[in-house]
Amino acid sequence: MPEKQPIPSAWTRPKRHREQPALSREHIVSEAVKLLDAEGIDALSMRRLGARLGAGATSLYRHVANRDELIELVVDEVYGEIEVPGPEDLESWRVAVIVCAHGARAAILRHPWLVSVLGQAGLAYLGPNVLRLNDRMLALFEAAGFGTREADQALGTVMAYVIGIGISEAATLTMLGRSGQDEREWQDRLRPAAEEAARDYPRLLDQFAEHAREDPRKIRDDDFAYGLERILDGLENRPAS
Amino acid sequence: MPEKQPIPSAWTRPKRHREQPALSREHIVSEAVKLLDAEGIDALSMRRLGARLGAGATSLYRHVANRDELIELVVDEVYGEIEVPGPEDLESWRVAVIVCAHGARAAILRHPWLVSVLGQAGLAYLGPNVLRLNDRMLALFEAAGFGTREADQALGTVMAYVIGIGISEAATLTMLGRSGQDEREWQDRLRPAAEEAARDYPRLLDQFAEHAREDPRKIRDDDFAYGLERILDGLENRPAS
DNA sequence: TCGTCTTGCGCACACTGTACGCACGAGGAT
DNA sequence: ATCCTCGTGCGTACAGTGTGCGCAAGACGA
Numbered sequence: 001m002p003e004k005q006p007i008p009s010a011w012t013r014p015k016r017h018r019e020q021p022a023l024s025r026e027h028i029v030s031e032a033v034k035l036l037d038a039e040g041i042d043a044l045s046m047r048r049l050g051a052r053l054g055a056g057a058t059s060l061y062r063h064v065a066n067r068d069e070l071i072e073l074v075v076d077e078v079y080g081e082i083e084v085p086g087p088e089d090l091e092s093w094r095v096a097v098i099v100c101a102h103g104a105r106a107a108i109l110r111h112p113w114l115v116s117v118l119g120q121a122g123l124a125y126l127g128p129n130v131l132r133l134n135d136r137m138l139a140l141f142e143a144a145g146f147g148t149r150e151a152d153q154a155l156g157t158v159m160a161y162v163i164g165i166g167i168s169e170a171a172t173l174t175m176l177g178r179s180g181q182d183e184r185e186w187q188d189r190l191r192p193a194a195e196e197a198a199r200d201y202p203r204l205l206d207q208f209a210e211h212a213r214e215d216p217r218k219i220r221d222d223d224f225a226y227g228l229e230r231i232l233d234g235l236e237n238r239p240a241s
Numbered sequence: 242m243p244e245k246q247p248i249p250s251a252w253t254r255p256k257r258h259r260e261q262p263a264l265s266r267e268h269i270v271s272e273a274v275k276l277l278d279a280e281g282i283d284a285l286s287m288r289r290l291g292a293r294l295g296a297g298a299t300s301l302y303r304h305v306a307n308r309d310e311l312i313e314l315v316v317d318e319v320y321g322e323i324e325v326p327g328p329e330d331l332e333s334w335r336v337a338v339i340v341c342a343h344g345a346r347a348a349i350l351r352h353p354w355l356v357s358v359l360g361q362a363g364l365a366y367l368g369p370n371v372l373r374l375n376d377r378m379l380a381l382f383e384a385a386g387f388g389t390r391e392a393d394q395a396l397g398t399v400m401a402y403v404i405g406i407g408i409s410e411a412a413t414l415t416m417l418g419r420s421g422q423d424e425r426e427w428q429d430r431l432r433p434a435a436e437e438a439a440r441d442y443p444r445l446l447d448q449f450a451e452h453a454r455e456d457p458r459k460i461r462d463d464d465f466a467y468g469l470e471r472i473l474d475g476l477e478n479r480p481a482s
Numbered sequence: 483t484c485g486t487c488t489t490g491c492g493c494a495c496a497c498t499g500t501a502c503g504c505a506c507g508a509g510g511a512t
Numbered sequence: 513a514t515c516c517t518c519g520t521g522c523g524t525a526c527a528g529t530g531t532g533c534g535c536a537a538g539a540c541g542a
Binding site: 045046047057058061066067 | 497498499500501502
Binding site: 041115116117118119120126128131132134135138139142148149150152153154156157159160161162163164165167168170171174193194197198201203204206207210222223226227229230231232233234235237238 | 282356357358359360361367369372373375376379380383389390391393394395397398400401402403404405406408409411412415434435438439442444445447448451463464467468470471472473474475476478479
């Protein structure tokens with residue numbers, strides 16, 4: 001009488017259904033993005049991701065070398081969402097770059113976990129979508145009269161700004177998501193502590209007061225636009241090199 | 242007969258030496274920075290940090306609420322390294338901001354793990370050093386004629402840029418540290434793969450070629466300075482609001 | 483001499499990434 | 513048909529993680 005054995009001979013065998021989806025790199029990556037969007041970076045574990053795909057944790061390793069590689073893939077996937085206006089409808093390079101920058105910021109805000117992951121791992125910069133984006137934006141700057149080298153510098157400047165802003169915005173959004181609160185009420189709840197901490201800095205208290213009288217989201221939008229305009233001004237009126 | 246017991250009555254007791262260092266928030270944080278500098282973000286675990294302090298892992302929790310709080314403290318600690326020229330020796334607000342920006346970049350490059358940590362956790366923005374730095378830089382901008390609101394926007398623009406640049410530089414440095422290679426030879430080793438990946442993007446290939454003929458570090462320095470100058474140009478010649 | 487407080491620590495739990503090797507279905511060769 | 517070789521999924525296992533809990537022991541005031 002087979003007692004403890006897993007009844008190997010029963011014909012209620014697990015019924016391998018190799019039918020359709022199985023598992024594929026693309027499928028894994030896209031599900032990882034969904035998981036990250038829904039539950040944030042801390043929730044991305046191989047086990048949980050596997051579970052969502054109806055697979056075991058280690059099965060993923062057939063399609064992805066390790067967690068770091070998975071993250072590189074996921075980052076490139078998000079880069080793929082950023083659109084660059086083609087050279088045909090560029091009424092001016094300036095608005096084209098503005099469109100890109102806003103698109104990139106929107107992508108970051110859609111996926112706030114992105115920036116918390118940009119700094120770690122190699123992030124090879126060699127993903128197809130990263131390359132595509134870089135190429136098309138370079139084209140924009142070169143068409144605007146920037147030299148080969150300077151076009152790269154200008155692009156780097158704009159992208160650094162967008163990512164830098166994104167990091168602080170995404171940190172805020174992540175914290176909000178965790179506490180399940182509204183951005184406004186969160187700020188109100190934090191104010192006493194903030195004012196206490198900044199007691200000796202009247203300038204900061206002024207800032208807090210200034211921030212208190214407007215919608216936090218509008219402030220973020222305005223701040224982003226402000227900096228972007230100044231940067232584009234600086235690039236447009238650059239000294240002849 | 243006490244057999245398996247840890248010999249509780251022996252006078253070879255562990256010899257509690259509560260003498261001096263014990264454990265303190267400051268000590269923990271400063272040792273954490275050393276550990277991070279030496280071995281990177283992956284090496285920061287409560288157990289390893291405890292071991293470096295001659296303490297058990299859970300002892301740290303008497304002084305630090307959890308790992309996230311430890312990270313907030315460590316971030317603030319690094320912010321404390323960034324110096325702001327006082328209002329006395331500001332020959333011009335522009336050079337003062339340049340000094341700050343270079344100081345911030347230097348701090349990031351000294352502690353490349355910083356940026357990989359900025360995006361996660363709340364990073365309350367309420368650490369004493371963060372407040373101090375913000376206050377003094379705000380003072381700079383206000384003294385330069387920026388209004389209360391606009392000074393904050395200008396500061397945000399510059400800092401976002403510095404952090405954005407820092408993230409990509411730090412990612413490079415971290416990768417270098419891991420592979421123990423020189424920046425130059427790393428780039429040479431990577432080139433074939435990069436050129437293969439960018440096969441269809443002649444503009445990118447041009448860029449690679451351009452980059453190949455100069456010292457990578459000089460390129461990074463130049464790029465940083467270029468963007469900073471453009472941003473300051475844009476801020477200096479801002480339209481009257 | 484006795485509480486009470488603070489501090490360090492051992493243990494335990496749930497969870498992580500991932501190496502290893504088995505099992506099983508598909509296809510090609512004999 | 514029979515066998516062999518792949519590619520793929522998964523169970524198990526190991527070392528390592530953050531941290532809650534409760535005990536022990538010194539410090540200190542009454």
